Amino acid sequence: MIVIRCPYCNEQRTEEELSYGGEANIVRAIEPDTLSDTEWTDYLFMRNNPKGLLQEQWCCAAGCGQWFKIERHTVTHEITEVIRFDQQFSCKKDS
């Protein structure tokens, strides 16, 4: 059972109240037409999948509705950092 304190509404939310958005920090190109097929399909399909710390995005779906980012260990589910969407992770990990 993952429990996260939403950095916007400051409430503890269990995973049943949250929705999951996968890997964080995937930026959409401003002009996708200029990307090669490989670059575009990398953006579409390739995701980090570490056995360890993963930076990902979650939404406080049953609460304030805000998307935020966390860093979580994919084995222990320990959450090492929770930040607002416009913030940077303190330790920029190449996760």
Place this chain on the structure above:
Amino acid sequence: MTWKDYSLGSLLRGAAGGNRHWRQAWRSPEPKSHYDVVIIGGGGHGLATAYYLAKTYGITNVALIEKGWIGGGNTGRNTTNVRSDYMFPESAAVYDLALSLYEGLARDINFNIMLSQRGWLTLIHNQHQMEAAQHKANWLACNGVDGEIIDVHSVQRMLPLLNTGPGARYPVLGAFLQKRGGTIRHDAVAWGFARAADRLGVDIVQNCEVLGFEQSGGRITSVTTSRGRIGCRKIGVAVAGHSSMIADMAGFRLPVTSRCLQAMVSEPIKPILDHVVISPGTGVYINQTQKGELVMGGVLDLYQSYGQRGTFPTIEKVVTSAVEMFPAFAQARLMRHWAGIVDIVPDSSPIIGQTPVANMFINCGWGTGGFKAIPAGGMLLAHSLAKEAPHPLAEKFGLDRFRSNRLVDEGAAAGIAH
């Protein structure tokens, strides 16, 4: 038939001799310094690869290396269901090859895998699903795979405890039935393939974890393991759940994320469910084992995970749905729940064949449906390893499909893919 073969005769002779004649089902050799082929992953797919590589393609200088114990990953953690009612012809061909191989496997490998073709029922809850089922039945007929729609009365006869009453939250209009679908004793698949591959000369090396690869000229020359360096000409990978990690060590990426899929059993009760049943309304599938346990599974957990244990909300969903479908199951007791880590691919179809590393071939991405595909997955990967070219049935399942976007998304048409 030799003395070492398994049969009623050998059991009787063994009993007379105090069961002292039985040999190791497979050896536990020290790894040699070099093999023609090293297969990473001692689950069903890896073991089947080793077996078919030796049997069909005559390559026997093979090591299969496994981090823990064989069959300890998803092969030993799934709900043991098999079926081949897939719609895209390329999928149908692969899964039906698997089911056909399973149908002859016990005698082929001389190990009773307890294939029980008790029939796989996909319930139909509404008109939209009925139309989808009709399409599926027609398409399967085109593909030459068995499957039919049965009406609600037949469903009631087959599943007398199913809630089909007027107040049922999920009304039942009928079901899609694949009679050849059913269950298999999952451990037996791993052990049977291991024993058969071992007898053909394959070295099965357990407790041997891959730590890295040595590469030269775009080829892997050896595998660094917890039990030393093992040289190889070619390398096969079948490590569902951990595919990304092996890819990472070899220096490429896969369109795969790892997710947790849960399963659970009740305490054994007298036989009350003779078929495998899945409800698209609840996403839950149930069968009853030979021992009498109800085996249940549902949808994936919410988030990426390598933790081989589940989260309670999913269990609640599965159990609640099972009781909603079969109210009498409220009396059964949940005895054990566990989880496996599966490879999730954008189109829920496997990736089989060449990787960006010239002599590395992969079999991954089966999502929640890997168990039912084991013999085919092994056969197709063995072909890739032997011929360095895709098996005709695997052509549509290469990594290149994620560049052209020619995906094989069965799930989009089938509701849920299991």
Place this chain on the structure above:
Amino acid sequence: MTSAKHGYRLAAGGVIDRQRAVSFSYNGDHLRGYAGDTLASALIANGVGVIGRSFKYHRPRGFYGTGMEDPNSMLAVRDAYGFEPAIRAGQVRLSEGLEACSVTGWPSPEFDVAAIAQLASNVLGAGFYYKTMMWPNWRLFEPFIRRSTGFGRLDSAISRREMHHRHEVADVLVIGGGPAGLTAARQLAHSGLKIVLVDDQPRLGGALLWEAVSFDGVPASEWVDRTVDALKADANVTILTSTMATAAYEDNAFTLVEQRADEHGVRAEHHWKLRAANVVLATGMVDRPLLFADNDRPGIMLGSSVRRLIGEFGVAPADRLTVYTNNDSGYLTAIAARKAGIDVPVLVDTRPQGQAIHAAAAEQSGVRCVFDSQIEGTSGYKHLKAVTVRGSSTVESIRCSGLAVSGGWTPLIQLAGHRGVKPVYQERESMFVVRAAPPGWHVIGGAAGSLHLTTTLAQARAAASAIGSDRGVPMEQGADVSVDCMSYGSISPQWIPDCGARSRMWVDFQNDVKVSDLDLAARENYVSVEHLKRYTTLGMGTDQGRTSNINGLAVMAGLTDRTINAVGTTTFRPPYSAVRMGTIANRRDGDLHQPRRYLPAHAIHEKLGGVLEDFGWERPDWYRSNGADRESAVEAEMVAVRNHVGVFDGSSLGKIEVTGPDAGLFLSRFYVSNMATLKPGGVRYSVMLKEDGVIFDDGVVACLGPNHFLAGPTSGNAEAVAGWFEQWRQTEWPTMRVAVAPVTANWASIAIAGPCARDLLARLEPDFDISPEVFRHMQVREGHVAGVPARVARVSFTGELQYEVSVPSRYAASLLNTLLERGSGLTPRAVGMEAWLRLRLEKGYIHLGSDTNGRTTPLDIGMGGIVAKRKDDFLGKRSLSLAFATSEEREQLVGVEAIGGTLQAGGRILASGHERTPCPSEGYITSACFSPSLGKSIGLALVVRGNERKGETVSVFSDGSIIRCRLTSPTFYDAENKRLNT
């Protein structure tokens, strides 16, 4: 009842209420016990010896334990409130009128015809079924195997138990109400911390209820009462008795099952979900069996269970009880038995005399002790008759009716195992313990392997202090109590005895796993602990190996020359104790399992005869009228729309308000059509894609004013699209000045369609001009209709003149009523989903999810021109230039007409030249119906290269037969759009 009387009620002793007799039945025999009994203790007191049969060989089985560790006593139990098909007798408290029945053995556990299987036990060794029954196939043998398995039959009786869900967050969860848990809770109490103490028994005290212990000179029971009183005095302490902590998850989340019983049985069950900052695991430990030949006979029981029977229930398991031990706790059993007046002919200790610290005490109470000795075998079939004792130089046979065994202790650390803790084997105590507890956890007492009560109490106080200082709260310093009790002492295990036949030594009593099976597994290389478990089924029974696992591991270690730690344990899987599925499902059945969504005018639809179906919302599929069947009613509804006017409730259609200076630009990034150029009052239809280019949703967007748009996703995607908008707004385009507000439930939408639609709308007296030259197709107006605020969009799904009137939801019923009332002369007719979908099919409009699938792009449904015109970007656009988007394989949307025969959705279009399946196919009929307007069977289809194949004749395979069809344009009705533009 039984042939030889073994167990009996002692004249005194126990914490049962001897004033309150309780009658119950077992296999139809009427028996009596006392309040405070478990079903197990009451049955033993009544002399029941054989309680069941083992799984494989149908060996007679007696009570081996008194609680959840007992592998043998599975019974079907019915009380006044519910039925348990199979539950251990030790886990059921006796209640008035309770009925218990055997679930193993046929015709009875006493006489089981299948016991003949024992004769073949050499053939039926571990994994025998993997080696045979392959020819002709397994399915032939399976029914016989299946029939013989399983405990208990489900029955259809409806449970009267009350079910509740409970949720709680605590500072400290203390699991176990024995001396350890009570001491920890007592010290934490009155500190302001919120404490929950759970114990699976109805009475707190744990082993203090039956072990001979005194605290500061007073009996332990007084200490327990005092401690409980002190806990109850703190309002922050919640005590849950008869409550099992069933599983532990991340973030210290637990599930608990609490049973609330009255004198008639278990009246209610509460399923708790609890999270705690700190956890005190004080679950105690359980005795281990000893291995020797024929160690499974009824009458053989764990030593601690014997003490519990005597001490808690005042029941003797036998009149003549031998004790067999490899540790000091066996002496406690012998002494307790003697005190209860039970004859103890001998105590057999495997250890040398020097190690036995309580030998003198035992001998003082009249027990002969023999050392360096083993039990070599036993005799008796359904009841133990005698044991053979082999000393260093002697062999003697001892006649006895009971045998208490103590093979050492196993801490109950399963809950820590649920959190991923790998137990470590401690050689000195010969037990698996928790070396590194999960964060916030303290493992104390028996669960931590403590064999001395003083150590246990010290651990409890230390844990409480650690939690107190952790959380910075003042903590009462618990006073040291002086404890007077006999220590459990030390153990020296001897895992595989050196005498007796291994094929007669049972490791797992329920599944009939013997030392010889482990031997076979080792020989066949199933030596990994998981292989061992799976191959032999060791520990796979309902007791989940509580008594068998450690012996099994240790034997395997010995057979393969490994240390016990090298073999390791299997993973502990939740739940700790099996949980009724009905307890988990609890009250969530029927509409509480999946709530139904009703249209705001639901009552009117029911009154109109609407036949409701669950389309995500309960919507009328068609309306009953004058006894017509579905087909003719649907056709009449279609005709009404085509000829005069129909009224359709489309309230479930999604509505999302998008506002702000960048609203148009924002929407343009989602839809294939450019919404930024939409002028106030304008409406545009389009589709939106996921980034892979596949159509995700379709619908119209209306521009209500400058910076104000209303998007209309499909009913099924209303929430998903709103979430999709919001996710992109927040995560990718946070600088856009736009707000997204889903308002689906706020507005009811009633569509009016047909040639008379304008006349009908006029009768609602809209306060704006609806004349055709002013209010045109694909336009929207805001104003009042029938006196209430309304948004009216002139859009068409049917191909007819059509208005969609949206009013605040609370006016839905009145709007619908008003339409039908004021329509006299126009004969408006309520139209259901089926007619509505067929009307749009005649017109060739797609129905998302039917006529599109997980591969369909806008290029496939004739929207390539719109895509080509867009110069700027939108989601998914880039994917439309990947290779597959324009491949020869693509299925494109066309119309189909049957040339004789009836089309059905799902029919496969066969590749040309093929008339028989199996054969290649090239697409399928996505929707089909008989068109009353055209008088023929029509459909839409996704067909490979469909666009260039219009006019072609194809074969369609459907339900076993083939019909011929012609591929056409998808638009069958009013291709010039005259009708919707009138």
